[in-house]
Amino acid sequence: MSNLHDDDTPEVPGPSLWPIGFAIGIACLLVGLVISVWALIVGAVIAVVFGWLWVRELTLRHATPAPAVAEAEPVAATAEPAMETYDRGMFLGAATIGLGGLIGAAVTVPSLGFMVLPSFVGDGVKTSDVDLGPISNFPEGKYVITTYVEDPDIGEVSRRTAFVRNNGLTTDGQPSFSIVFSRCVHLGCPIQPNGPADGSPLEYAADGKPPVTLQPVLAASFGCPCHGGLYDGEGNRTAGPPVRALDRYEFSIVNGNLILGRLYSVGEVLGNGASAKISKYYHAYPGVHVDGVERFLYPIPTPGSRS
Ligand code: FES
Known part of the structure; x- marks a missing residue:
């Protein structure tokens, strides 16, 4: 007895594993966007390799004529129409995938750009x-x-405020300054020193440069008026919602003058004044954790050196 089912049903290719590898690569890439550049690169490589294998497999399937169908139909009568159907199917498939890809890119690329580029x-x-x-x-x-x-x-629109404290000399005889940036590390409001002014303000202007204003103040702590964030005299958070210590500036001394350097972020300050140990990190946005397990939620702040 003949087996009609076996004769009539074209052989269907087994399920492919490449889409699963591609999905794992995309998942790894997205996780990498959050926790690590290396995970992002590995995810991208996995996605590209498996994506290519997937596309190649699909292309080969389309390019291979189905033997069961070809045997079942008269070859001479159907050769030309079969070729037309095959081309149209390829075109529609490619157009669908291409359009889907374009729409997907139009939706995701701007959001990804806004999410990642500011960092x-x-x-x-x-x-x-x-x-x-x-x-x-x-x-x-x-x-x-x-x-x-x-x-x-x-x-003047670029006028900024820093709180500068002369700590005297370090144990090896170098001048020491604590220079604290005035932006709260919760959401970026301007912080204020908690204490009254002490003496008259001074002004200093380097050659042809806008003046620097200097107002001594009696303050052992800083406060933020927005949500009640409080910091001690070294800039460590003592209360409220801020997530780390206040940002600081690097500095140098040139011909007896104090020169501001780059901003950096601070995890915490141990000790005080010239003997303080500062956990230094690349400058990060307000609200970003730079240390502790929470830092893994933020891809960009990279641990620097403890100095
Ligand atoms: S912005 Fe400073 S506590 Fe919220």
Whole structure:
């Protein structure tokens, strides 16, 4: 007895494993966007390799004529129409996949760009060699509210505030300054020193540069008016929603003048003044954890050195 089912049913290819590998690669890539650049690269490689194998398999399937159908029909009568059907099917399949890909890209690329790019282009705060004047303008052990114009080309709109404390000399005889940025590390509101002004303000202007204003203040802590964030005199968070210690500036001394350097973020400060140990990290946005297990939720702040 003949087996009609076996004769009439074309052989169907088994399920492919390449889509599963492709999906794993995409998942790895998305996780990498959050936790690590290396996971992102590995995910991208897996996705590209498995995606290519998948597409290649589909292409080969389409390119291979189905033997059961070809045997069942008269070859001479159907050769031409079969070729037309095959081309149209390929075209429609490719058009569907292409259109789907374009629509998917139009939806996801802008969102991904807004999500990832800010981490690579910075937050608009740049400091490069701003001359704050002679170090004798900064009394030892006291914070000085220091305002400076970050970019003279755009003028006063770029005026920023830093809190500068002269710590005297380190144990190896080097000048030590704590220079704290005035932006709260919760959501970025301007923080204020908790204490009254101490003495008259000073002004200093380097050659042809906008003036730097200096106001000594009696303050052993800082506060943020927005949501009640509090920081101690070293900038460590003591209360409220901020997620890390206050950001600080690098500095250098050139011809007896204090020069502002780059901003960096701080996990915590152990000790105080010239002997403080600072957990330093690349500058991160307000709200971003730079240490502890929470840092794995943020891909960009990379641990720097403890100094
Ligand atoms: S912005 Fe400072 S506590 Fe919220």
